[in-house]
Amino acid sequence: MIGWCTGLMTRDEAIQAARLAAEWQGWRWYEPVRATRKRPIFSRHTLWDVRTGCVRKRCDFQIIIDDETGKVTEKHYYPR
Numbered sequence: 567m568i569g570w571c572t573g574l575m576t577r578d579e580a581i582q583a584a585r586l587a588a589e590w591q592g593w594r595w596y597e598p599v600r601a602t603r604k605r606p607i608f609s610r611h612t613l614w615d616v617r618t619g620c621v622r623k624r625c626d627f628q629i630i631i632d633d634e635t636g637k638v639t640e641k642h643y644y645p646r
Contacts, residue, residue: 574633575614577601584616584629587638596626603633613639 575583580601588595596619605612612633619626630640 574612575631575636577603577614579636580614580616580631580633583631583636583638584614584618587629587641588618588627591641591643593627593643 580603581599584599584601585595598620599616599618600620601614601616603612604615614631614633616629616631617627627644628640628642629638631637632639
């Protein structure tokens, strides 16, 4: 955790957390990046959905981050 556990994350903080998670996984980071704040149905927590390489039809990978804690909750890699 980088230090944003006391409140909601900014878009830049979500992207930075996703970048660190991608580096830890050994995934190559592709631009452009799309970061969207979402609130799932039946959930009190908001989440950040960060995707890279979004110019093409599919993204290269997706990282979901809890907005309040800054923890990565899901990681998905989409091979070509």
